[in-house]
Amino acid sequence: MHSWTDTLRFAFQPVINLSTGGVAGLEILARPETGDVLAEARRDPELDGRLALLAVRAAAHKETLLPLHVNVFAGTLADLGGLTPLHDAVRQAGRLPWEVTIDVGPPFTHVPQPALLEAVSGLRGQGFRISADGVGDGDIPLRLLTDMAPDLVKLDASLLARPTAVRAMRTLCDGLGALLCVEGVETELQCAAALSAGAQLAQGDLFAPPSRLPAVDVYVPPRSPDTAPNPRSGPSIREFVRPAALLPATASAGQVRALLTGSPEVSGVLLVDRTGVPVRSVHRSRFLLSMSGPYGHALYAERPAAKLGDPPRTVGIDATAWEVLDVVAVGGRSRTSDDVAVVDHHGRCVGVVRLADLVRSLAESRVEEAAGLNPLTRLPGSDAITGEVDRCIADGRAFALSWLDVDHFKQVNDGAGFAAGDELIRSVGRALQRAASGSTRVGHIGGDDFLVLADPEELDPLAASVLDALWSASGRPVTLSLATVICAPGSVTDHRQAAGWLAPLKKTAKSLHGASWVLGHAGLPGHEVRRGSGAAPTRAEWAAAEPGTG
Template structure:
């Protein structure tokens, strides 16, 4: 009698890294030819667990070396705990649990929370990675999402479809990226069909993607996928040092046990031309040695090389692995490479998780290209006169602080009567004054953690700082005697103090500065006016006499002081 498994096939869908364009994993999707097995699996945890095990066995028959994503209903995990059938299938296929990500799919609403969290803990103890799937269209509560602490969040395709035209959807995805940065996870988007959707997802912070744009689900693992153009700018990492996070560049690692022979390594390398090296791991998945493709094959190709090494342990031809944690930045990868012998400059660097297990490798070429493009893009955004970034850099940091619920002070600064200074002293003297103000601002901000300076253009600057650091920053520029070509100059400063929840975004913060700027410009000499969102009260910290306009009206000169530029 035919079994129901005779009418069940599995399709492979590539999971693509949006930074490198490479395939990082394959998701296995059940494709029943008869009946509605998936609906039955939703009601039967035993059947759903068996489907997951069959998916792994199907991948083994296709001989894919890529990590796997396997779908399991959240209720199945809660009911079956450690999913013994899945673990058995992984062992029988010769795979390791940390090469398999369990995608927990909705519904979550009626799943017992303690049982689900206990099951996730058991799967993690066995080495499996955990993904929260269908986020955005499914019913996973935020409290449960935080408790699950997933290694990967997958945003549902219904959200991705709307992202190009819906700022709200982009904001939700950007918020999920911040959550992933804080918890050490990654963010993926599903159902990507167009370039516009891909660009919107990447701009919002997605690191991985799936969808027909890259390659549809197929009976055989895709040999090649569509690779979108690499972004010019790369996001800053979650650590203090500027640079994209290393997880953006992780490639699947070719893993073999540390007991593997040289012949085992040779067979893997010759059968997989794209593999640049092999990581030899212990039974817990911790890297013990690393084999570089070129040096290894060169050793075997020499006279008597195969006879000498083939049946001996591969560790004889391996090096100590170079490792970085999964929370490192690309710059830290370069530090590790630079500290090693020059002969290993091009070797892969192994990325390990908090338990020391290998989660993948990064290639030098990917790191160097991304950092170079990042620096080119950054240079293009700098003001050519002061070499300071524009308002975009400050605005982005303002939005981050608002999202994090942090208090901040946003200030606007300009030179009083700058047009008259230019007319009287010449534009070269005016330019030198602007450069000097910019240098002073940058030097003062460099002494404070988190302070940012932006040159909007002309004689206008933006300054972002913690409220506690305002006074020394203001003193650095307001208490300095300025002049251009012998003409004295003064500066006006306006500051808005923004407690958590007082403004929604950088647009509102900038709008609050407008009336403060007008008040500061009306004061004689160096001036500083401070205010708060939603309050008409203004505090004058510098300048104590209003400027009196000449009979020419508001646009005319002010007695003893050049008219504002």
């Protein structure tokens, strides 16, 4: 009589890093040839636990070095109090617990939450990473999701039709210290939507369908300029993490050599202690050069590989790409090509980043930023500012969006000439840049129009610096008009709605005499006149004030 395990096979589907285009891990999927073992496993925790063990062993047979994702029903963890045999199975397979993510999946209804949370805590204590699976199409309560504090949240692709929900989940993930992954991506439009909504990882048939052999080649659509990372705040290092090649700190040089020669894509090996903390970094080229020298193999093969390594360069999982570049810049030039280890809040290695990935991404973002600069002031255009506005909204931050322009600028050009008008615009742009502080962003959207995005508390000094200045063009006095809308969290849904609230404030500011400033609040009626009074002068009145006229 044949057991159900005789007809059970496993398939592997890659999890893709959307920033690097590389494979960040492999999800192991049970594929029974007969029967519905998954339906049985949902009812039988012991069976589900056995499937998890078999999945790890199946991956060991494929000799993949990639991190693994193993599926387990939430009820199984609560019923069994965790997966006690899994830790030993992972070690026997030559893997380390922190290379394995437990995808905890629905249903969550009727699962005793205290027991589930206790099991999750136990797995995390052993070093396993935790993923909340099926979010958005499943039944996990939001409170339970936050209590689990997963390392990864997997969203159903159906939520991409509701980008506000995806952005909100990205905000939640940032607060939990988790990555956001979208499952079931099948089209390039869905991939672009996942990127623009803030997802860092994705999986689906677009990249590679599940297969019996771990995918070597995956398809990742080219990244459009609209989804380029923000170069000012600095992209998070989470977007660039690659799987790390890990060996115990006690590994011999021969073991490291066998790993490197069998895996040409591996650029280096990290030696970690029993808790997963990196203790030495072995660079591929330098190590193999030492081993290939005269008597190199005879001298080093049985000796600890740590003797041929260097102190690891590490950054925290919350670091930005710019901080990694600072780490790389410290030390000798011989180590600029070394991988940088990324560690979690316990110091355990969760992956590596490569300098080439960072440089390429940051260079692309700089090119895109330069292409959008106004040629007169070298300030970014409206797209850069409105993109920042949308990020503020997605992050749930209050912000102040201001519009500023030169009063009667056409008359400035007519009376003083285009050269004087251009110099005036450049001067206003420089003044705004000098006044900008903290996270303030200044944009030149064309002609004499500027946009300023700032924290509300930064408004007063910025406004004073430009409105109190004595402006002139070829001796002709010039005044500026400023309109500001303050947007509290939840008051607007996107930059277009913020601009809609700003438009009438701009019209009011232009109707006032002298340097003017009108301030309003999105979603609330009325406005406050902070500068200016009465009606603005007519064209004839303005012309009469010019030197040599009237």
